[in-house]
Amino acid sequence: MTGIIISILRIITKASLPQTPKGLKISAHLYFMVATIFLLCCIIFSNLQHKLPVMQQYHQRLHQESTVCTGTKFWAVAGKIKGAAFGIFIIYIVTLSIFPGFIAEDLESKILRDWYPILLITVYNLADLIGKSLTAFYVMQSMTRAIWAATARLLFYPLFVVCLHGPKWLKTEVPMVVLTFLLGFSNGYLTSVLMILTPKSVPLSESELSAIVMTGFLGFGLVGGSVLGWFWIL
Numbered sequence: 083m084t085g086i087i088i089s090i091l092r093i094i095t096k097a098s099l100p101q102t103p104k105g106l107k108i109s110a111h112l113y114f115m116v117a118t119i120f121l122l123c124c125i126i127f128s129n130l131q132h133k134l135p136v137m138q139q140y141h142q143r144l145h146q147e148s149t150v151c152t153g154t155k156f157w158a159v160a161g162k163i164k165g166a167a168f169g170i171f172i173i174y175i176v177t178l179s180i181f182p183g184f185i186a187e188d189l190e191s192k193i194l195r196d197w198y199p200i201l202l203i204t205v206y207n208l209a210d211l212i213g214k215s216l217t218a219f220y221v222m223q224s225m226t227r228a229i230w231a232a233t234a235r236l237l238f239y240p241l242f243v244v245c246l247h248g249p250k251w252l253k254t255e256v257p258m259v260v261l262t263f264l265l266g267f268s269n270g271y272l273t274s275v276l277m278i279l280t281p282k283s284v285p286l287s288e289s290e291l292s293a294i295v296m297t298g299f300l301g302f303g304l305v306g307g308s309v310l311g312w313f314w315i316l
Contacts, residue, residue, distance in 0.1 A: 085207030091116055092200055101196075159288050160295045166225060166280040167299040169232035170273065174300055176235045177269045178307025180242055181206055181262070191255055198255070205259055206266035213270025221278055228275045235268055273300075 095112055099105035131137055160167055182203060191198035222228050241261055245252045280296055281289035 083211060086204075086211055088113070088116070089200070089204040089207050093204065096197070096200060155291065156295060156298075159284065159291045160299075162284055162288070163280050163292050163295060165229045166276050166283070167295060169229040170276050170296050171299045171303040171306075173232045173235060173269060173272055173276075174303025175307045175310065176238055177265060178304055179310035179313070180238060181265060181311075183311030183313075184242055184246070189253075189258065193255065202258065202262045205262050209263040209266030210270035213267040213272075214274045216271055217274040217278060222275050223279075225276075225279050225283060228272060228279060231268070232272050232276070235265075235272075238265055 091113065092109075095109040099109055182199075189198055189202075194201055222231075238261070245257055245261060251257075277293070277296060281292050284292045
């Protein structure tokens with residue numbers, strides 16, 4: 083949802099502000115002001131949530147169980163869900179190594195001009211939100227299929243390379259928008275599916291730690307994908 087809000091803000095600032103040094107400076111200021119407000123809201127609500135009855139009950143149960151997340155236990159649970167951990171890792175390796183680095187590869191559109199990257203970023207964020215929201219209506223019930231679907235996203239590499247270096251008709255707006263939409267949609271949906279199914283695949287006492295393991299491997303994927311993303315512009 084945050085990506086959609088940022089995209090809308092960028093569209094508004096680009097449409098309303100002149101593309102001059104002063105206009106770009108104002109646009110940057112607005113971006114960081116909104117980001118700061120969102121961060122402050124997150125900090126405030128994060129502290130307020132501990133006052134909710136459900137959170138108080140959770141902390142009481144946690145205190146009674148004296149649960150300690152040691153490194154040994156972390157990797158023990160990671161071994162039990164290694165397939166799902168690999169799936170979430172490869173999802174973000176693929177996504178972050180393509181987006182937004184690919185768009186920085188100086189994509190050109192005679193029709194959209196400098197609106198083209200903004201459109202692609204908006205399409206990705208919208209598709210990601212749709213994918214995550216879809217799990218409210220349908221969740222893939224097979225963990226194996228979800229992992230294979232995550233691995234199959236490696237096919238995005240040759241598809242985007244062909245669009246970048248292939249025939250001219252593949253460099254047009256429609257193929258790029260479709261591919262970007264599929265990248266965002268699969269990212270959002272498969273992430274949500276794996277995050278939903280994984281805690282159910284382990285004993286209840288390990289379900290919380292399994293979610294922590296998944297979040298950790300998601301972070302590894304973000305970092306690895308971001309580093310690989312530089313290859314599009316090197």
